[in-house]
Amino acid sequence: xxxxxxxxxxxxxxxxxxxxxxxxxxxxxxxxxxxxxxxxxxxxxxxxxxxxxxxxxxxxxxxxxxxxxxxxxxxxxxxxxxxxxxxxxxxxxxxxxxxxxxxxxxxxxxxxxxxxxxxx
Amino acid sequence: xxxxxxxxxxxxxxxxxxxxxxxxxxxxxxxxxxxxxxxxxxxxxxxxxxxxxxxxxxxxxxxxxxxxxxxxxxxxxxxxxxxxxxxxxxxxxxxxxxxxxxxxxxxx
Numbered sequence: 001x002x003x004x005x006x007x008x009x010x011x012x013x014x015x016x017x018x019x020x021x022x023x024x025x026x027x028x029x030x031x032x033x034x035x036x037x038x039x040x041x042x043x044x045x046x047x048x049x050x051x052x053x054x055x056x057x058x059x060x061x062x063x064x065x066x067x068x069x070x071x072x073x074x075x076x077x078x079x080x081x082x083x084x085x086x087x088x089x090x091x092x093x094x095x096x097x098x099x100x101x102x103x104x105x106x107x108x109x110x111x112x113x114x115x116x117x118x119x120x
Numbered sequence: 121x122x123x124x125x126x127x128x129x130x131x132x133x134x135x136x137x138x139x140x141x142x143x144x145x146x147x148x149x150x151x152x153x154x155x156x157x158x159x160x161x162x163x164x165x166x167x168x169x170x171x172x173x174x175x176x177x178x179x180x181x182x183x184x185x186x187x188x189x190x191x192x193x194x195x196x197x198x199x200x201x202x203x204x205x206x207x208x209x210x211x212x213x214x215x216x217x218x219x220x221x222x223x224x225x226x227x228x
Contacts, residue, residue: 037217047155047163047206049217060215063121096162104169105210105217106153110162 002027004097004111012091012118018084022097022111029078030055035100036080037107038071040093048093052100053080087118122211124220131226138194140223142207145188150209152190154183157204157222166205167192194225202227 008020022036029036037052051061053071061069070083084091094115098107125143132138142152152170155163165174167183170190180195194201207220 039217046222047208047219049219052217062216063214100217101168104151106151106165106168106208107155107163108165108168108174110164113162 002099002109004099004109006095006097006111006114008114008116010115010117012087012116013120014088014118015086018082018087018091018116018118020082020095020097020114020116022080022082024078024080024099029073029080030075033102035060035102036071036073037098037100038082039096039098039107039110040091041096041113042090042093050082050084050095054102089118092116092118121214121216122209122218124207124209124218126205126207126220126223128221129224129226131228132194132197133228134197134199136197138197138201138225140192140194140205140207140225142190142192142220143188144190144209147188147190147209148186150185150211152183152185153208154181154192155206155208156201157206158202163206197225197227199227201225 005023012018035052038050053059068085073080094113096113097111099109154167156166157163166181170185171183182193204222206222
């Protein structure tokens, strides 16, 4: 079955760029039936959608983060990535990658999540 | 922007029925999805498209959606159902996913 795994630095300095990668196993990221998304959750708080990408490279971003977010896909590696620039302590959170079913817009598979702390 | 409102907490005794609401402007016109999240774990989809269940989710979990309120109903609540529950929709007017603030279900 399809599994998602996040990877990347657990500590990022303020004003720098947070970079995470999600590796898809057990299936192809090039399947036309899904978007590939990033979602985050600060400690003790709710879920916040960051954005998504389709295998073609088409993206949608949360308007509140759009100016700082870039999501990209590497189909040859079966991976997609998140870059969040100019980070502050408010960006400290658990970051999840997830698979979103196209036309239905729900997330049927999630990664385990990775904690990213923004601190000097 | 579209807002989904959930009660912060719901408490229920074992064996009883829990109802968790998700309020939004004309939410009945949208497809609502529900996730269960236990401490330290990733969310798990428990209901999609208002009332459908993914494979492996017990029939005790059901959903409904009408007017300005969607509801997740958990029948015959068990201790293992204690978790945070989130509703979610796609807001086509702003092209973004929206989550509710989450509801902590406590099994007394």
